Amino acid sequence: MSCLCYGSVCSFYTGEKNRRKNSRSKKSIRKMACNLLITVLVYFRFAYDWLIDFIISKILYDDTKKTALPSVKSNIITENAVSLAEKIRTKELSSETVLKTFIEQIKAVNPFLNSLVEERFEFALNEAREVDKYLSSTSLSIEELKTEKPFLGVPFTCKESVAAKGMNFSLGLLSRKDIKATEDADIVEKVKASGAILLGMTNIPEINLWVESRNNVYGQTNNPYNLNRIVGGSSGGEACLLAACGTPLGLGTDIGGSIRMPAFYCGVFGHKPTAGLMSNRGVSFRTGNEKGTMVTGGPMTKYCVDIIPLLKIMLGNSSNFLQLDAQVDLRTLNVMYVDEPGDILVSPVSEEIKNTIKRAVNHLNSITQNSGQKVSFSGFRHCFKLWKHAMTKETDNFAFDLSNREKEVTLWTEVPRLLTGCTQFTLPPLLRLVDLNVFKPVNKNWAEEKTKELKNELLEVLGDNGILLFPSAPESAPYHYAPFFRPYNFAYWAIFNVLKFPVTQVPLGLDKRNLPIGVQVVAAPYKDHLCIAVARELEKAFGGWVSPFSSDMK
Numbered sequence: 001m002s003c004l005c006y007g008s009v010c011s012f013y014t015g016e017k018n019r020r021k022n023s024r025s026k027k028s029i030r031k032m033a034c035n036l037l038i039t040v041l042v043y044f045r046f047a048y049d050w051l052i053d054f055i056i057s058k059i060l061y062d063d064t065k066k067t068a069l070p071s072v073k074s075n076i077i078t079e080n081a082v083s084l085a086e087k088i089r090t091k092e093l094s095s096e097t098v099l100k101t102f103i104e105q106i107k108a109v110n111p112f113l114n115s116l117v118e119e120r121f122e123f124a125l126n127e128a129r130e131v132d133k134y135l136s137s138t139s140l141s142i143e144e145l146k147t148e149k150p151f152l153g154v155p156f157t158c159k160e161s162v163a164a165k166g167m168n169f170s171l172g173l174l175s176r177k178d179i180k181a182t183e184d185a186d187i188v189e190k191v192k193a194s195g196a197i198l199l200g201m202t203n204i205p206e207i208n209l210w211v212e213s214r215n216n217v218y219g220q221t222n223n224p225y226n227l228n229r230i231v232g233g234s235s236g237g238e239a240c241l242l243a244a245c246g247t248p249l250g251l252g253t254d255i256g257g258s259i260r261m262p263a264f265y266c267g268v269f270g271h272k273p274t275a276g277l278m279s280n281r282g283v284s285f286r287t288g289n290e291k292g293t294m295v296t297g298g299p300m301t302k303y304c305v306d307i308i309p310l311l312k313i314m315l316g317n318s319s320n321f322l323q324l325d326a327q328v329d330l331r332t333l334n335v336m337y338v339d340e341p342g343d344i345l346v347s348p349v350s351e352e353i354k355n356t357i358k359r360a361v362n363h364l365n366s367i368t369q370n371s372g373q374k375v376s377f378s379g380f381r382h383c384f385k386l387w388k389h390a391m392t393k394e395t396d397n398f399a400f401d402l403s404n405r406e407k408e409v410t411l412w413t414e415v416p417r418l419l420t421g422c423t424q425f426t427l428p429p430l431l432r433l434v435d436l437n438v439f440k441p442v443n444k445n446w447a448e449e450k451t452k453e454l455k456n457e458l459l460e461v462l463g464d465n466g467i468l469l470f471p472s473a474p475e476s477a478p479y480h481y482a483p484f485f486r487p488y489n490f491a492y493w494a495i496f497n498v499l500k501f502p503v504t505q506v507p508l509g510l511d512k513r514n515l516p517i518g519v520q521v522v523a524a525p526y527k528d529h530l531c532i533a534v535a536r537e538l539e540k541a542f543g544g545w546v547s548p549f550s551s552d553m554k
């Protein structure tokens with residue numbers, strides 16, 4: 001049980017304060033008492049999480065009445081984007097047919113999911129017809145087309161908080177509900193230049209900073225595997241629509257798990273590249289000149305094979321800093337894993353998720369012929385605090401952004417509005433204001449020191465050929481609203497924003513609640529290709545994305 005692992009948290013805290021002169025017996029009594037306390041806390045946390053779920057399931061949601069998600073009958077929507085592009089290039093399929101099929105699928109699923117919040121279907125269909133016309137007259141060879149326009153005629157979607165010219169750009173803020181983007185974000189521009197066609201924008205949490213994709217502009221997005229459950233945030237609409245086959249390619253951004261979290265809850269792939277390589281111009285309020293930011297865009301896909309081609313396009317020529325074309329010999333990898341990071345602010349990792357990670361490790365061991373090493377570092381016990389501190393180094397001013405940069409929103413004006421039901425905000429941004437203004441900031445020197453220590457320890461064990469399997473979250477998708485009662489459970493994604501390491505979120509099938517689970521695959525900076533190579537192997541072995549329709553549509 002996880003308490004053993006948490007036990008060391010205690011010895012760590014007391015260890016800091018212990019003086020050498022303490023007698024051994026005094027120390028061990030204190031350690032025992034401490035371990036007992038932690039064990040009680042862990043059981044308490046299990047009971048508390050269970051009780052919250054029990055109450056929500058009684059009051060709000062009945063999981064026994066499951067809605068079957070409809071789907072169009074077509075192989076196009078379950079094909080990977082690379083193969084769709086190939087078929088369009090070789091005129092085996094027309095771009096128009098592909099677009100029409102995805103649009104039909106969106107129309108079928110979106111009333112249940114509310115993932116796509118603005119469409120541009122007519123424009124997209126016209127662009128598809130242009131592509132087909134171009135293909136019937138171009139003098140370029142198939143190979144040339146593939147190099148110049150790798151996703152020619154393939155549809156994609158983008159989260160609403162990333163600018164796409166002419167499309168809504170509200171960030172889920174009521175004060176911005178009529179604002180349209182006047183130009184494309186760099187990543188959108190690049191993906192369009194690859195020949196891909198934008199279908200529409202997808203839902204996010206208000207101003208991106210929450211683990212549920214719900215806001216007062218567009219409402220709430222539901223999980224395709226169980227509508228009573230969250231999709232995660234902030235790229236929640238993207239992951240949801242990918243899983244439900246409404247789009248083959250998604251663009252996400254990640255400052256505290258925003259690509260990987262929804263990818264985990266919806267059972268698709270998401271890659272957070274090494275930070276600092278991808279342009280952030282047009283990502284919410286960002287100009288692209290913010291130095292040292294943790295934010296990075298990244299690809300979200302249903303199939304692993306699509307990650308690298310989309311990643312290369314989104315990176316532009318800074319993909320030269322990575323070795324995305326390198327052949328990875330999995331036998332030479334050094335596999336490590338963490339099963340319980342032990343941050344006491346986060347719910348304990350479920351046995352089912354721990355077992356799944358262990359199965360993934362065992363599978364990789366069968367290839368490397370080594371035994372994957374279980375590692376633990378004290379820094380992982382402070383994932384949330386280290387992220388909270390790292391957020392203070394970001395240039396954006398949350399209270400200012402919240403008002404669409406008119407004046408800082410304060411708790412003193414918003415709390416009375418909240419209590420009288422007049423606030424224009426959802427609860428999460430107000431909770432963040434509380435966190436920023438009421439709770440003590442994290443000690444800067446301690447956090448800097450701890451982050452540096454963790455980073456160095458990891459760099460040393462990962463080296464050139466190491467990969468680390470790390471839990472994504474303590475559990476699969478919770479009920480809507482449950483995250484208010486476990487607000488720090490995103491911290492196991494966020495710690496890798498702090499460290500700026502590349503991570504691929506890999507789906508590993510469904511749990512016994514029929515919800516997706518998966519694992520984070522981490523490598524040292526600039527070793528993105530290792531994460532993705534392992535992701536590919538795990539997809540092969542564990543099946544990757546699982547259709548949300550299969551069990552219901554017989």
Ligand SMILES: *[C@@H]1O[C@H](CO)[C@@H](O)[C@H](O)[C@H]1NC(C)=O
Nearest residue numbers: 118119168170177178217218
């Ligand atoms: C978003 O875009 C659509 C269509 O372009 C428009 O009708 C709508 O008013 C916009 N804003 C919101 C909040 O939906």
Ligand SMILES: *[C@@H]1O[C@H](CO)[C@@H](O)[C@H](O)[C@H]1NC(C)=O
Nearest residue numbers: 277315316317318319320321
């Ligand atoms: C990317 O390529 C363009 C032209 O191909 C060049 O002007 C630019 O300096 C390059 N940027 C980097 C970061 O290499």
